[in-house]
Every structure is written in C-alpha cells, then in structure tokens.
Amino acid sequence: MDEVEVVVAHAERATLRVGDVFLKVDADRARAAAEVEAMALAPVPTPRVLWHQPPVLALAALPGSTLGRLGGPATGSPTAWAAAGAAIRQLHDAPLPPRTGRAGRSAAEVAAELDAECAALVAEGILPADLVTRNRQVAEAAFRPWTPAFTHGDLQIAHIFLDGDRVTGIIDWSEAGRGDPLYDLATFTLGHEDHLDDLLAGYGPGVDVDLDVIHAWWSLRSLLAIRWLITHGFDPHAPGCEVDALRARM
Template sequence: MIDDMREVEVVVAHSERVTLRVGGVFLKVDTDQARIDREVEVMARAPIATPEVLWRKPPVLAIAAVPGAALGRLEEPSRASSAAWVAAGAAVRTLHDAPPPPWPSSQCQQKPARSSRSIEFPPLLDAECEWLVANDVVSADVVRRNRQVAEAALWPWTPVFIHGDLQIVHVFVDGDEVSGVVDWSEGGHGDAMYDLATLTRAHEEHLDDVVEGYGGDIEIDVIRAYWSLRSLMEVRWLAEHGYGAPATFPQVAVLNALSGRA
C-alpha cells in the first residue's frame, strides 16, 4: 500500500509499457506477463544490487526505489565521481562473470558463429542512415564513417550475463558505491561489450574509469562500434516522438565525434 503520496512521475511511457514513480515505489505496467516474469527472474539471478520486488498484480509490478542517485544522464555531464564510475565498471564485471540466463537479451541479435556468436546489423539500419542524410541531421560522410566504425561490432563473442539496457540512468550510486541497478527488462545473455558501450556512450571521458573497474578483457573498438550503431538507429525514433530537434540529441554529437575516428 502506498500512503501519503501526492505526485505521480511518469518515468517511461510508450506502446509496450509504462513506468511510474510514486514516492519510493516504481510501478511498471506491462501487458506482456512473460516479459515481467522474466524481468523478476533476471533480477533474482543477478549477483549485484537490484530493486526489491514489493508485489505483483498483473499487469503491474511494484518495486522499491534504490538509494542514491543515477550515475548520470545521457544528455549532460555526469556529476558522479570517477570512483563511482570505477565502481560501476566493477559491478558490471561481477554481472558478466555470473552464470548467464538461458535466454538471449533482445538487444543482442545473435547468429551461430562456430562456438561463439556475433551480431548482425539491424535490418532497418540502411533506412535509418538514409533518413539521417535526407533530413540533414548529419552529413553523408558522417554516416559513412560511422558505418565503418560500427563494423567492429560484427565480431564473434561468447555470451555472458548482460543487463541489456545499461544506460547510466539505470545505474544508481550512493557516494562512490553502486547502490543498485534498475530496469532489467532486457536482461539475458549477450555481448559484454554491449553493456559497457551502453553505459559509457556520450560519456567517453569516463571510459577509462569503467575499464579500470572492469579489469581487462575490453575491446575498445567494439565499444565504440556499438556507440555508432545505437546512435545511428535511435535518432529518427527520438525525432518522430517529440524529443526535440535532432541537432540537439547526444546521439548526433556521438556520431559527429566518432566520424573523426574512422
């Protein structure tokens, strides 16, 4: 039961699900009961701090807020300390070293590649690239260079336990320690570099901190490849769903910055 709560904050709202915050409780509304069931199981399997499940009444899942504050936001500099970013890298390594769930993360499309796996470019990538150029969001040269950068993501990898949507808003820190990781709806097995890329995109200044905490087995070119790939795929959706002018998106800034590395 939720007492003395005066405001309801809409955290996420789209056609698949809605997440609301009421005081210290998050309410996730999802008509896909299997997805909710899997998210609860993923959190139970994860060897790092996750939110407490308070109750479940389909289609609603209630979870407790975690202490501290988010590591940062994609579109602005992080206020967290370098030590907090190092701690985040260490937490991700703990997750990746754990036995992975039997199902794949929906965010890592997979195909057999001998004993390992690799991703494939999303089928809509060409259309997204064409849209970026046709709408003068970025130049054809920037798109071409980022396609080149993104090719490094087409590498064979061994599946590990990944969060699948490890944006910095999903990693909470209290001082210099990770206090909890939220939103496990994409959790499963997948490419470790995908999590690291999601965590550090648009915050390259903290990549060294994350690498220090993670401790080895890092493919920097693959991380940057995922930065390019995800940014190419996201700009159109954001523009068409009222998130503002594309020129202001951090994804566009990432594409422009990475084009100089190709």
C-alpha cells in the same frame, strides 16, 4: 502522498513514481516477466519486487543516485565510476541466463536492421549522408566473434544507482540475457566518453577491452535509436545525445 511523478512515458511503456514505489506499466507482458526473471538471477543489487500484476510491476525505490543521464552532466568520483565498472564485471562473470538478450542478437540480424535504419535516416533527411556513412563504417567493428556473458542489454548511465562510491542497485532489466559484454560498457558510457577509463579501471585489471568495438557500439546504438526516439517524443539532437555521439566519430 500528494503527487505522482511521471518518470518516463511513451507508447510502449510508462514508469511512475509514487513515494518510494515505482510502478512500471508495460504493454508487452512478456517483457515485464523477463525483467522479474533477470533480476532474480542477477548477482548484483536490484530493486525489490513488491508485486507483479500484469501489466503493472511494482518495485521499491533504490537509495542513492545515478552518475548522470544521457545529454546531461556526469557526476561522481573516479572511484564511483570504478565501482560501477566492478558491478558490471560481476554481472558479466555470472552464470549465463537461459534467454538471449538484446545484446545477443546475431550479427546478421543487427547488420540488416542497421542498414535499413541508415537508409531511412538519409532518405527522410534526418541526418546527412556523410555522417551516417562514416558511423556505419565505425559500427562494422562490432560484428566480430564474442564470448556470451550475462548482459543487462540497456545499461544506460541512469540505470545504476550509487550511494557515494557504493552501488546500491541496477534497474530496468527487460532486455537482459546472453549477449556481448562490450555492448553494456558502450551503452553505459555513451555521451560520457571521458569516464570510460575510470569505468574500465573498476571493470577489472587483465581484461582486454577492444576500444574500437566500444566506439562501434556507440555508433551502432545511436544509429539504431534515432528514429525510434523521434517517434516517441524524445530529441536525439539535444546536446550530448545520440547525434552528438555520431558527430564525435567524424
């Protein structure tokens, strides 16, 4: 092995790839422990844990590839997207895990954080007030009663691997736990709205998915993420990323 690939790195954590092994270094040891626990409980394919010596977690690489990434083109057939939807549904139908995940925070807690972020985005001149105000209104639909499910909590499009039309694994489980299942569906399709119907086709017939809530989570997740992304060296203004997702709601 003649090189080490930096997959992602910021002040909180870093992920390196060395051959067929991913090394995750996390400053929060509890977060890595939660990831190991969630993968053991999840009824879907996950990476094999090679060893865990805090603060480092070693995972075997998954075969296949993802359907894309936020800000990049989406790939895969409608059948592949439906396969991803079926895997997400299998997770959501599983027995509830013991802990509450990121998708399970109370409406009051999320609303308070959202209001603070919206105020900061405008005060710091990051986004225009009308864009923030409109998306804050759209986000309101997420604050409704929901039935808890086993959620991934950070189910970005780059976190599900497929080989053809078969899901080979789901990665990055540190935010998993009891939560709102529509949060996962919205996170996976953020920036790739044109594939939502394909995903829902696999998620299951007879499942009533409120599209207003999906739109709400697109707005809410984007508003909450922008300042964090800027602080950690990412660009939410890049084409197809969070700011474009907010503009799509105008």
